[in-house]
Amino acid sequence: MIDEVLERYEAVIGLEVHTHLRTNSKLFSPAPVRYGDAPNHDVHPIDLGMPGVLPVLNERVVDLAIRLGLATNSTVHTYSIFARKNYFYPDLPKGYQISQYEEPVVSDGWLDIDVAGETGELVRKRIGITRAHLEEDAGKSIHDTAVAGSHDSQLDYNRAGVPLLEIVSEPDLRSAAEAGAYLRVLRQMLRDLQVSEADMEKGQFRCDANVSIRPRGESEFGTRTELKNINSFRFVEEAIDAEIERQAELIDAGGAVQQATMAYDPGTGRTRVLRLKEDANDYRYFPDPDLIPLSIAPEQIEAVRATLPELAPARQARFEQEHGLSAGEAQQLVELRSLADLFESTLAVYSNARQLANWLLRDVLQTIKERECDLEETRLTPEALGGLLAMVDAGRVTARSARGLIPELVERGGDPEVLVRERDLEAVSDTGALEGIVDEVIAANAAIADKIRGGDEKPLNALMGQVMKKTQGKADPSEVRAILASRLRGA
């Protein structure tokens, strides 16, 4: 149904991501940031909004914001302002959240995503970053529904004051898949930068989506709704599709979309209105008089720039350009930093990049997934992998034999030369010996051989199989095929 809808309507999507910054203490208090502690254990009077407390900025967050800003090609502002966002809720201790409003620390950037084009190939798309700003998280309300008829709520302020970076995209995304791709690239980036652990399950990476639709060809935006607090990648995509369908149904029925905040119910697969815009809070933002403007020296920005690691998008582009990999191959490689690292270190001893990428993405990746292990903790060395592939290229070992050795090299390590010798896996490359075996097989299968001579090539594979069996898989299949052909066609 979504495909049918998207033939008639274009979806316009912008995402707001809230990500917990990796710090030891909170944004404005010395309380520790920890996950899983007893409720209200990690709180300071500042986090509880006690009378007379004042916020003091945790300077550590500044570098983290700069890192994200630089990595998204954004402007990092040397002057930004903390503002109060005023609203009442029990998990918000001060009755306002300290955030940034008119002057955020980061704005006007972009990042690239790869999305499947019409024919399935990956197409690169640039997604604008409107802004990124620092703000504090709220506590957690725990509503007691265990006891029937109970209306009690409990409050845990451990999370109150945890530093967040809110990253707002431009409405450049056009499908749930694009939204998913954007989130994956952003999460990878936050992790590579060590800005955030971005673990969705721990609430460290949360997403709101603004969704509207418009008839194809229309340039005006439709009325948008905001999907709040979606807590997994899968649900983000499901929720967006469900909301696009809901809006299309409304418009198709002659109705109109109302500006509203929506929730997604994974159980029903549908979105529902939480509150309409006219009921929305007036947050009465104003500069927080308890905090001075955040001033960042240009030297600090440059110092952070010098420590930035190469990020996945840049690395992917480099792999494509320098090593001739396809976008898909390069993207898969950089998704797992350790895999990309192994790729580069192996290239020092083995130069066929495309061949190496194939082996990594197929055999090595499969082994890691099956064993559920971390590549960094395995014993597979660049020398072993490069050595093994060189032996395959030289015909000294068949691809099949080599493939069989990968799990062992990953788990226990070792020298492929030694392994091949010990296991007697050296390819049968002695043409004379191979010709002898082929002749034996032909002699033992005279009827089949005659069929082939008569022009029916189908049984050729059966003979091939017998030869391979006799050589215990150590013969080069193409060579076997060539010898068989020359014998049976008398060429």
Add this chain to the structure above:
Amino acid sequence: MDGLLDTVAGQRDALDQGDVSSRDLVQRSLDRARDTEGLGLVVGTRSEVALQEADAADARRRAGDGRGALDGVPVLIKDNMVQLGEPAQCASRILERFVSPYDGAMAERLGAAGAVIVGRTNMDEFAMGSSTENSIHGAAHNPWDRTRACGGSSGGAAGAVAASVVGAALGSDTGGSIRQPASFCGVTGIKPTYGRVSRWGLVAFASSLDQIGPFAHTARDCALILEAIAGHDRRDSTSLPEPSPSLASGLTGDVSGLVVGLPREYFELEGADPAVIASVREAVAELERAGAKVREVSLPHTKYGIAAYYLLATAEASSNLARYDGVRYGRRVPSDDLDSMYRNTRSEGFGAEVKRRIVLGTYVLSAGYYDAYYRKAQQVRTLLRRDFDEAFSECDVIATPTSPETAFVLGEKSSDPLKMYLSDVYTVTAPLAGIPGISLPCGDVGGLPVGLQLLGPPLGEATILRVADAYQRLTDHHDRRPGATS
């Protein structure tokens, strides 16, 4: 209290001479607080701990290990400054039974200097008011005439010093809350430069304006207290980096060559009591006779001060007071649902003036009005700051009346908020510009004290204190004590 034993310097000398012990002084303060109970100046004492702390101070002194100028000296703090394990009620029902889980900077700094906090003083609820009538504890009565107001919002602190309960007390000033009650009660009170004294542990009214300062009988005593409480505090992001200034040593009594500016706009104000104006002019003449030069200066944007002040202060207050919601501490009115709990708690917990200002401030910040009110008021603030910058390029201090009148009769203005707001006309500009100001007694009208206000440039505390001290060397208005003491 006998002799000069109600000044900080006098108490310190007596302690140094061994004429009294800290226990004697603290006991006298506690007695005096009880004797003057009917004036509604002190709202809570910590008699047992205070006496223990006095004993500790006496022991230090005996061991030759004194902590300095304030060691063993009793002081009072305003009910909006928190101290570990003590209430800080801000004269509000909503902070009923609240006990602070932490020490504010003032409790720490006074403690480090050896001063003994004997209790807390009455105030307008959350420091909102100019009379100390908006208090859950009832109005504070002026020791000079108990039918009259102490001024506000730090009226209890000013009155307690006037009534010699203590030699010094801390107040807070947002739009004049130290200087105006100092004027009404005939004591000296200084509002330092914004950022001079840490606000850590000061319950916020309007964060960009609030500043703590001392009341005492003399400028010299104010200097001693200010030295102890000023200086950078990393827990207050608006705290200035400058270390605590050396002030008492600069009180030379010399004002020769110093230029006193008289702002034309302040002396042309309609409705000001001519006798007050005359008294202030006479004080300026006294300084002139002592060698100071006097010249007229202009502060052209003065007339926008009150409007800008009440826009900004209420805006900030509406946000600062949002935390009193009955959820985590203080008063809660149990209700059927969350919205009712908020509504009932805040309706019952806050008094009328606080509610009025929350509503005003909420309006000021609301969508569509922000630019017309809040932003515009901030622009006025910049203009006022420039006014003062220019004026201080022509003079060293600015002299004005502190208030257009002497202490008014209790209840006289409480039904007319606007009239009450307008009585802050001379005091709101200094906090808006962030500059220091001091009020000191300079005469009386019909037996009621008149206050002279001296304003200085940013970080100019040393200068205004020197001028105030020089004036007090030449006059004896600060030595007068009121008769109504119970």
